[in-house]
Amino acid sequence: MASYENHLFWKLAYFLVVEQDYQIVQAYENRQEILFENLSNKSAQIIRMIHSELDWGSRMRRDIEQVATAGENIRKQLGKRELTVINLYLSPYPPIDEYESYIKEPFYFSKGKRTKVTSVLFAHGQLDQAADFFGRLFAGGMDLAFLEEGSEEETAAYRRAAFAHSIKRSEEDKKVFHFSTPFFSYMFIAAQVVVFLLLELSGGSTDAANLIRFGAKFNPLILEGEWWRFLTPVFLHIGFLHLLMNTFALYFLGTAVERIFGRSRFLFIYLFSGFAGTLASFALNSSLSAGASGAIFGCFGALLYFGFIYPRLFFRTMGMNVIIVILINLVFGFSVPGIDNAGHIGGLIGGFLATGAVHFPAKKKSFMQLAFFFAAVLLSAGGLYVGFLG
Incomplete structure (x- = not known):
């Protein structure tokens, strides 16, 4: 294959990864085909680049259809309503038969037409047009000097720099999920198990008086001034199944949140979520209630905040699973009588706001954190007003 196309391939890879903040999400063994992702660039969320000698237009057509299918799978995985894929071909020469129609108009995945593939051909006689179109996808465009030839040493340098930058970013992404080791998650599990045993030994966990x-949470006593009942219900469970479900949820969900945000932040997020869930229940539900569900929904809120700050990483890892589980729990809660939905939703919102107030370890966004803090205060004040005076 021509050395010029190989040089341009790695120069483009360097341009995308280092200058345009794209992440390499897949590189094939021969390293002549790479998939890039940057969801913040709506004009080119996914870029697929391949270095190959194109012989027939029909082969290009089949390849474009395959790219559209792969793009549709990515769209579903990311939970995006629509996805734009830029499909780059680097070839010494264009196909020898009809191919212009394949790159003149975008190709849409047949079902739903939500994934759009726009193909660009960098080949002899097509370079200026391709560079002009491709450059318009990015702020600042692309200088035609970009198309100049380079030495083998320069090509190797671009290749090393592109992969080094991408690997470094991947390592940074991994660190986000492992900032701390869980401690308070296990302490809360132990606490709720011990309290449950005490309940069973002193009259039963399903006995209202006990x-x-x-x-x-018992509204008449809160109205009489027993404010601690905004927090104590977090450690109580009504029946063994209730305890079992929340213990499993806390083991898997709480530890994940604590690893990401650290121990002290998790402690605040969990307790404030529990408070917010009990407060919402106090304001909107007069029934006796108990359980860690509000605090656990607060952990879901923390993960939603993670997705708010790191959407690419969120949807690449756990995003759709988290959203689906939240929706299933909410639908279940509204379908089955006796479930404290106000507490769940209050905990979810409280967890999101609490996480925004503390943000991520070793990172500061003072104005945004202050905004989230005041939102949490206002929400709490509103809940107290409705509960006591509404």
Whole structure:
């Protein structure tokens, strides 16, 4: 294959990764085909680049259809309503038969037409037009000097720099998920198990009077000034199944949040979420209630905040699973009588706001954190007003 196309291939890779903040999400063994991603660039969210000698237009057509299918799978994985894929071909010469129609108009995935593939051909006689179109996808465009030839040493340098930058970013992404080791998650699990045993030994975990004695949310007593009942219900559970479900949720969900945000932040997020869930229940539901569900929904809120700050990483890893589980729980809650939906939703919102107020370890966004803090305060004040005076 021509050395010029190889040089341009790695120069483009360097341009995308280092200058345009794209991430390499897949590189094939021969390293002559790479998939890039940058969801913040709506004009080119996914870029597929391949260095290949194109012989027939029909082969290009089949390849474009395959790219559209792969793009549709990525769209579903990311949970995007629409996805734009730029399909770059680098070839010494264009196909020898009809091919212009394949790059003149975008190709849409047949079902739903939500994935659009726009193909660009860098080949002899097509370079200036391709560079002009491709450059318009980015702020600042692309200077035609970009198309100049380079030495083998320069090509190797571009290749090394592109992969080094991408690997470094991948390592940074991994660190986000492992900032800390869980501690308080296990302490809360132990606490709720011990309290459950005490409940069972002193009258039963389903006995209303016993639950009230241990600190369950009971509106008349909160109205009389027993404010601690905004937090104590987090450690109480009504029946073994209730305890089992919340313990499993806390083991998997709580530890994940604590690893990402650190121990002290997790402690605040969990307790504030529990408070917010109990407060919402107090304001909107007069029934006796208890359980860690509000705090656990707050952990979901923390993960949603993670997605708000790191959408690419969120949807690449756990995003759709988190959203689906939240929706299933909410639908289940509204379908089955006796479930405290106000507490769940209050905890979810409280967790999102609490996480925004503390943000990520070793990172600061003072104005935004202050905004989230005041939102949490206003929400709490509103809940107290409705509960006590509404």
